[in-house]
Amino acid sequence: MAQFGLIGLAVMGENLALNIERQGFSVAVYNRTAEKTDSFISQRADGKDIVATYSPKELVAALERPRKILLMIKSGAPVDAVIEQLKPLLEEDDIIIDGGNSYYEDTARRSRELQATKVNFIGMGVSGGEIGALLGPSMMPGGNKDAYEVVKPILTKVAAQVEDSPCVTYLGPGCAGHYVKMVHNGIEYGIMQLIAEAYDLLKTGLGFNHQQLHEVFSAWNTTQELNSYLMEITADIFQYIDPQTKNPLVEMILDAAEQKGTGNWTVISAMDLGVPVPTIMTAVNARIMSAYKEERVKASQVFDGVSGRYQGEGFVDKVRDALYCAIACAYAEGMALLKAASQERQYHLNLSEVARIWKGGCIIRAEILKPMQQIFQAQPDLVNLLLAPYFKEAILSRTAAWREVITVATQLNIPVPAMSASLAYFNSYRRDRLPQNLTQAQRDYFGSHTYHRIDQPGTFHTEWTQVDAESLQTGTAD
Structure with a gap:
């Protein structure tokens, strides 16, 4: 049984799979097109502890529990589609990690939806490009804290290493990782x-x-x-x-x-x-x-x-x-x-x-x-x-x-x-006073938006001038 799953074998996905395997973790991979999977296995993963699978069901069956699956696919609808494919196959405490450049509001929604299924979700920003993915990226995970603790031993080895620690940390709940x-x-x-x-x-x-x-x-x-x-x-x-x-x-x-x-x-x-x-x-x-x-x-x-x-x-x-x-x-x-x-x-x-x-x-x-x-x-x-x-x-x-x-x-x-x-x-x-006092006066002049004074509390409005009835009737008043 593989220790980690990865869906999406574009260059970032391939390089992350190789990085994870190099750190001592077995990996099962799946790509929508079988030809891409075969090419990766034969050209870059031959002899490595990486196993090819050819359907979401086969990928899930190849993973030890709790299953840990990283999505490295195009953001937006493709992420939702793959999650829908995985949901009926996964069990309580399994973990889906979205490692793409997803819009943070989409991540917040997915986190809420998966919470009801007992499947854990992590939205994780990954930065470093192709070389970073292979040699060590900066990773910004957010979402379920308990789920992060499960994948932390893997992520801390895969991440870039600097003088004081690996370039990954739990950032916060929901979509915090993708927001960062x-x-x-x-x-x-x-x-x-x-x-x-x-x-x-x-x-x-x-x-x-x-x-x-x-x-x-x-x-x-x-x-x-x-x-x-x-x-x-x-x-x-x-x-x-x-x-x-x-x-x-x-x-x-x-x-x-x-x-x-x-x-x-x-x-x-x-x-x-x-x-x-x-x-x-x-x-x-x-x-x-x-x-x-x-x-x-x-x-x-x-x-x-x-x-x-x-x-x-x-x-x-x-x-x-x-x-x-x-x-x-x-x-x-x-x-x-x-x-x-x-x-x-x-x-x-x-x-x-x-x-x-x-x-x-x-x-x-x-x-x-x-x-x-x-x-x-x-x-x-x-x-x-x-x-x-x-x-x-x-x-x-x-x-x-x-x-x-x-x-x-x-x-x-x-x-x-x-x-x-x-x-x-x-x-x-560094200015203690900006000219937007004039802006606020203009807003109050044409729209009765009110203003605050610097010398006394409260909200104020001034009738700056009287607009003649004719201009109101003809629509020439702003």
Whole structure:
């Protein structure tokens, strides 16, 4: 009898199966198409403690109890379909784990539905891509706590290993795991956009070639501030030459970034909870704008584009400092969203543990997560990372460079939307008074929405002016 089951043999599923087996656990696998199963067994799993099955019934029969089945399939309807196939085959205390990028509300629904059947359900975000799945991902499980304890011995060996522990922990009930993974992806959107803007500033604003870009990003990756997986792969990308054209491959790729929805979900949830995430939101908008390729080409023929090159000194270091500040804001926004969601949905998230399990395996793993882990460990009730002395001092010492980089970009007509949004986030957060008193006055003027005063308690409404009867009758009054 196999100790673990896995459904879905795309690359992530295959690599996780190999990872689990390598850690000493026998695995039974099933894929909807038998040809894929046969190919995996013959080409990658030959001689390993992995058994092929060819139906959900056969998979369930091959597993020891309580059965532990990981789904690595496309999110949405396919997950529901497979769960429906498994439900009549499973028994009390068996465990289904959804390891895909499922929408957290779907995970919450599935958790409630399966609770009535006595089958345990875990929604688990998995980050790290193909290599992470094979060598050790970051895993973010939520759902039934007792079920997690059953699979914990397996997950802790399969996960990425960092200096203090494996990159997996129980996060909370219901859909907590998939919610954390969603926010992880939102932060990922933000950081990727910020890196793209830094690349544009150096390439377009300074005229750097790809060898110079490789050297700069490689150097940045050696610093405590910017050392990260995304910085590492960016440096590698600039070195890759397209064998067909002999040009840097990155310059042969269409400038239209795609997305699978997790960034959108993050922004929508943030808006629902009333949490500002402008860096993440702008990163999503930037991908949407990039998709308007034909319109942008036409517009470029009508409007002037980039206006020259920057001639000032020390600009590379200033871009590095601006990038660090903006990335810190992206993490701060994500952590603030997790804190708000945890309170609203009773996830009881430990943000220090979230930072810890992101230190290895996942796409946003970075040196900056180490101080975050320590900060939330010392101050679990901290409302925003920007208030921690570590980040306060680091950002204030770089704010002048941050502002100058955005000013130069504006002068050169180089768009830096996420970097600008992050600075606005920081500048807004540190203001004790914002101009939205005028906004609220306008709302009260045209809609009688009322307002609060700064000098006395209560709710107020003012008749700002008298609208004449004629305008009301003709419909010209707003």
